[in-house]
Amino acid sequence: MTFSYRPSRRLILQSGLALGASTLFAPALRAATPVKVAGIHGSPVENAWNSVLHKALKEAAAEGAIDYSFSEGVSATDYPRAMREYAEQGAQLIIGETFPVEKQARQVAEEYPKTAFVMGSSGKEAGENFGVFGTWNYDGAYLAGMLAGKMTKTNKLGSVGAMPIPEINLLINAFAEGAKAVNPDVVHSTTFIGTFFDPPKAREAGLALIDSGADILFGERIGTADAAKERGIKSVGSLIDYTPMYPDTVFANALWGFRPILNAAIADVLAGKPTGRDYTAYGLMKEGGSDISFVKGVAPAEAEAAMEKVRAEIKAGSFSVPQDFKDPTKA
Numbered sequence: 187m188t189f190s191y192r193p194s195r196r197l198i199l200q201s202g203l204a205l206g207a208s209t210l211f212a213p214a215l216r217a218a219t220p221v222k223v224a225g226i227h228g229s230p231v232e233n234a235w236n237s238v239l240h241k242a243l244k245e246a247a248a249e250g251a252i253d254y255s256f257s258e259g260v261s262a263t264d265y266p267r268a269m270r271e272y273a274e275q276g277a278q279l280i281i282g283e284t285f286p287v288e289k290q291a292r293q294v295a296e297e298y299p300k301t302a303f304v305m306g307s308s309g310k311e312a313g314e315n316f317g318v319f320g321t322w323n324y325d326g327a328y329l330a331g332m333l334a335g336k337m338t339k340t341n342k343l344g345s346v347g348a349m350p351i352p353e354i355n356l357l358i359n360a361f362a363e364g365a366k367a368v369n370p371d372v373v374h375s376t377t378f379i380g381t382f383f384d385p386p387k388a389r390e391a392g393l394a395l396i397d398s399g400a401d402i403l404f405g406e407r408i409g410t411a412d413a414a415k416e417r418g419i420k421s422v423g424s425l426i427d428y429t430p431m432y433p434d435t436v437f438a439n440a441l442w443g444f445r446p447i448l449n450a451a452i453a454d455v456l457a458g459k460p461t462g463r464d465y466t467a468y469g470l471m472k473e474g475g476s477d478i479s480f481v482k483g484v485a486p487a488e489a490e491a492a493m494e495k496v497r498a499e500i501k502a503g504s505f506s507v508p509q510d511f512k513d514p515t516k517a
Contacts, residue, residue, distance in 0.1 A: 220247075221455050224272035225256035226265065226282035229383040234408055234425040235306075235321060239281060242444040251452060252279075262286040266294050273298040279455050281448070282306070285351055292316055302461040304451045308352050314460035319447050320353045323425060324360035325471035325500050326440030326478040327404070328507040329493050330422045331364025333438055333480060334402045335372050336489035337420065338365075344395030345376045345404040346388050346413075350513040354406055357424065357440070359510035361404045368492065375400065376514040385409030393417070411436050420484070427479055438480035446475040471500050 223243065227233075231240040240256065247254035255277070260268050265287045272280050273294070283306040284291035295303045295316040307318040334343055343365055345358045362374035375398065377391040385408045392403050392413025403414045403421045411428055414421035415435040423429070423439040446468040454461050469475035478497065482490065499505035 220250055220253040221278050221452055222276055223247075223252040223254050223279045223281060223452075224275075224277040225254065226260055226268045226272065226280065227256060227258040228260055228262070228265065228283050228286070229258070231256070231258045232408075233383045235283075235382070238425050238442060239306075239444045239448075242448050243281065245445070246448060246452070266290045269294040269303070270297070273301045277301060279304065279451060279461070281451075284309075302451065302455050304447070304461055304465060306353075311462045311464050314462045317451065317461040317463050317465055319464070319469065320356075320466040321425070321442055322353070322356065322466055322469055323440045323442035323476040324357050324509070325507050326442070326476055327357050327361040327422075327424065328364035328367075329478040329497055329500075330404070330438040330440050330480070331361040331366075332368050332493045332496065333485040333489055334361070334404070334420075334422060335365030335367070335369035336492075337485050338369070338372065338402055340399050340401045341369065341371045341373060342399040343372055343374045343402050343404065344392070344398070344400030345374065345406060345514070346391045346395070346410040347376060347378050347406040348382045349378050349380055350515065352511040355511050355513055356509060357406060358404065358514050359512065360507055361422070361440075362514065363508055363510065368489065374514070378515065379407060383408070385412065389413045389416075392421075405436075429479065429481060437484040438478060440476070441479055442469055442476045444469070446473060471497075472503050 225243050227236040229236050231237055243254050246252045257268055279302045281304055285308055288309045292312045299315055302315050304317040311318050347354045347358050358376055365372045375395055379387045379391050388407040388409030389412040392410045396417045401419050403410050405411050405421055406424050411421045411432045415432055421436050423436045425442050427439050428436040447465045450465055450468050451461055471477055496505055
């Protein structure tokens with residue numbers, strides 16, 4: 187295993203942020219020869235989204251399924267170069283994110299048809315070797331919204347997000363819809379901070395939402411819970427389990443795991459199958475790729491019971507959370 191650290195770019199946060207819940211997701215694949223995998227992270231691996239990918243990749247490496255190298259804090263302008271470098275070094279599978287460089291990333295994939303690219307993306311798959319996945323933990327966000335809708339005293343909820351890309355809009359809108367499903371009087375407001383990783387900026391955005399009356403925050407970005415903790419209100423986390431770090435603040439988390447997506451991509455590489463497909467569905471709740479965690483007894487008992495009923499229906503495939511990709515600030 188080769189781990190390529192960039193110490194000067196790393197931000198050391200409390201280990202309680204950890205890398206999220208590890209109990210949700212599928213075991214490793216076994217291979218006679220580990221698949222050579224590179225991870226290109228646009229943010230530090232402490233960033234929640236990147237941490238989920240990084241955790242799954244490290245676990246697969248520790249289990250012998252892959253040989254994992256990575257770079258973190260790679261800027262959009264530098265991203266295509268990093269893709270080319272790893273492809274030239276013989277990576278069989280490159281995992282990363284192409285939200286700000288969709289066109290350029292697809293050009294790189296065309297240049298290296300023997301390399302598999304599976305990227306977080308707002309676009310579609312391309313060719314035989316450019317696969318995509320979305321971060322669809324919106325089921326858990328909807329369920330957390332159901333709890334928040336019954337807990338709010340002001341009927342005002344707030345969300346802090348990175349930027350209005352489809353995946354983030356979907357998540358925030360699901361939280362709002364879950365709240366409104368149980369409390370039609372809820373008013374929901376969203377603030378985008380314009381970047382994927384700036385905890386102080388997310389904290390400031392959270393404080394502003396609290397000042398406008400929000401008494402529960404949904405933190406799509408790291409830093410939101412700091413605002414909630416500072417003002418003594420409750421918060422919901424996204425992607426990873428924030429509750430150990432904020433035990434009196436974060437009462438629920440919309441969890442997402444990358445391991446099922448990674449396993450599917452590795453299996454395709456090992457089988458020599460095209461990876462130019464959409465892997466998003468492997469991360470859905472009904473597929474075991476996402477879920478909600480919550481602290482029992484914080485929300486009213488009837489709210490928890492109603493949420494658990496819908497949760498079971500989602501897992502059984504009998505209830506589908508509405509998908510709304512629109513910018514919530516323009517609704």
